[in-house]
Amino acid sequence: MKRSDSLPWLAVGGVMAATLLAFLYAPTEQVQGNIQRILYVHVPAAWLAYLAFIIVAVASILVLARRHDWQRFDRIASASAELGVVFTTILLALGSIWGRRVWGAWWVWDARLTSTLVLWLIYIGYLVFRAMSPPGERRARLSAVIGIVGAVDIPVIHFAVTWWRTLHPGAIAPMPGGSTIPAAMTITLLVSLVAFTVLFAVLLTTRIRLAEAADRVESLEALEPARV
Amino acid sequence: MKRFGWLLWKDAVTELRSFERLSTLLLFAVAVLVTLHFSLPPESTARPKVAAGFLWAALLFASLLELRRSFESERRDGTLDGLRASPLDPSLLYAGKVASSVVVLGVLAAMLVPLTAVFFSGRPSGIAPAIGVALLGILGLVAWGTLFAAVAAGTRGAEIVLPVLLFPLVVPQTIACVRLLAYYLAGDKLSSLGTGYILLGAFDVLSLGTSLLLFDYVLEE
Numbered sequence A: 001m002k003r004s005d006s007l008p009w010l011a012v013g014g015v016m017a018a019t020l021l022a023f024l025y026a027p028t029e030q031v032q033g034n035i036q037r038i039l040y041v042h043v044p045a046a047w048l049a050y051l052a053f054i055i056v057a058v059a060s061i062l063v064l065a066r067r068h069d070w071q072r073f074d075r076i077a078s079a080s081a082e083l084g085v086v087f088t089t090i091l092l093a094l095g096s097i098w099g100r101r102v103w104g105a106w107w108v109w110d111a112r113l114t115s116t117l118v119l120w121l122i123y124i125g126y127l128v129f130r131a132m133s134p135p136g137e138r139r140a141r142l143s144a145v146i147g148i149v150g151a152v153d154i155p156v157i158h159f160a161v162t163w164w165r166t167l168h169p170g171a172i173a174p175m176p177g178g179s180t181i182p183a184a185m186t187i188t189l190l191v192s193l194v195a196f197t198v199l200f201a202v203l204l205t206t207r208i209r210l211a212e213a214a215d216r217v218e219s220l221e222a223l224e225p226a227r228v
Numbered sequence B: 001m002k003r004f005g006w007l008l009w010k011d012a013v014t015e016l017r018s019f020e021r022l023s024t025l026l027l028f029a030v031a032v033l034v035t036l037h038f039s040l041p042p043e044s045t046a047r048p049k050v051a052a053g054f055l056w057a058a059l060l061f062a063s064l065l066e067l068r069r070s071f072e073s074e075r076r077d078g079t080l081d082g083l084r085a086s087p088l089d090p091s092l093l094y095a096g097k098v099a100s101s102v103v104v105l106g107v108l109a110a111m112l113v114p115l116t117a118v119f120f121s122g123r124p125s126g127i128a129p130a131i132g133v134a135l136l137g138i139l140g141l142v143a144w145g146t147l148f149a150a151v152a153a154g155t156r157g158a159e160i161v162l163p164v165l166l167f168p169l170v171v172p173q174t175i176a177c178v179r180l181l182a183y184y185l186a187g188d189k190l191s192s193l194g195t196g197y198i199l200l201g202a203f204d205v206l207s208l209g210t211s212l213l214l215f216d217y218v219l220e221e
Helices: A004-025 A033-067 A067-102 A112-132 A137-165 A183-223 B002-015 B019-037 B047-076 B079-085 B090-120 B125-154 B158-170 B169-186 B195-221
Strands: none
Touching: A004 A033, A004 A183, A004 B158, A033 A067, A033 A112, A033 A137, A033 A183, A067 A112, A067 A137, A067 A183, A112 A137, A112 B158, A137 B125, A137 B158, A137 B169, A137 B195, B002 B090, B019 B047, B019 B090, B047 B090, B047 B125, B047 B169, B090 B125, B090 B169, B090 B195, B125 B158, B125 B169, B125 B195, B158 B169, B169 B195
16 A cells, blocks of 8 residues: 555544544533534634645745746645635634634624634635636746735734724633643644644645646647547 | 836826826716715714725725726737836836826825715814825735736736735735724824824835835736
8 A cells, every 4th residue: 555545544534533532532611512612623724724825825935936846836836725715714614603602793803803804815816816817837927926925914914903903902702711721622632633634734635636637638638639 | 217207207197197087086986985975874973983994995996997007008009018028127117007006096095085074074183194194005005906907917807806816915004094094084093193104104115015026027928
């Protein structure tokens, strides 16, 4: 069995283990109740969203810096952007469900949520641009510019949104939590983080391989156009 | 430096010479303000509070039209290729476009700010500083906007791609500019006026600097 074959199984096993731990092993939180278990997926989703966008940023810089190899880095950047949007969507959706239960609101405009929403919009914009552009070097180059601008602006946006919140203090959504977190919860969260990270790695490499295959098909078709 | 001046002159004068264009932009912005005004019930006390936001929204939409035009007319004339072929530094080209768009939108803002004050009858404490604040906001908006107008120029659905890319990225300018405008137009309390200005200035420097660096890559080939 090739080494790369075992990773998907590891991902599946890991996520299953995390799910079992989250529902059966982790204790029920005193204040929030069972809705707190959603955080065992929500937190990994947040971590992976940021990881994905860091990868987009680095790959985008490499698209511009390593011109001879732009295809490889362009595939990495776009695959990671797709995954980033997926995980940010999960993050926002789960967070909203959690918030409805705990804060009584589907949405609040606190600094964290607002910044995440803007982040989501930026990377959807990245994908929209790619969808509307003919594939090729130009699209890769311009996507890289968008990716870099996004990465540069996101901390600035977060800072601006935080400053905006401080202008009207007091409206900060409280994060409920006990003073000591039981070890079982920490263990469950860690298992979940690792499991979802492995899943992310599997999804990313698969997506990149898919893009490679698509590019190969395209270059073959260019050599010998399909006869109608 | 002379080349920059020539670029600025060419773009800005072509634009201002056609007062038709500028007055249409003004008409468009007023139409936006009037439309937004209907979001409030009549005699609403919220009117001064939303003035700054409505003004910025009108400027945002007007800037989309102005930015598209910034590259549209040159593509049609073929002068973009001519500019690329010339020994002109892409950075100069970028600076020229930013400057000319800022001039056009700045003139628009100078007319729109007092109009907003009149429409939304707050107690404006300073029309002149409000125009200055609007100009600072426009600078950042046009800095990112010029870069992304060039990026979007080749795509189909470019008129959608530009705002989709631009609006989230100018959130810092939006926040800082609107908060400052609200101070001047509606007397909103602002804990530190200086901080607001510094932030807006810093956002502008960041967007100008980054766009200047990246514009070369967009203009290639």
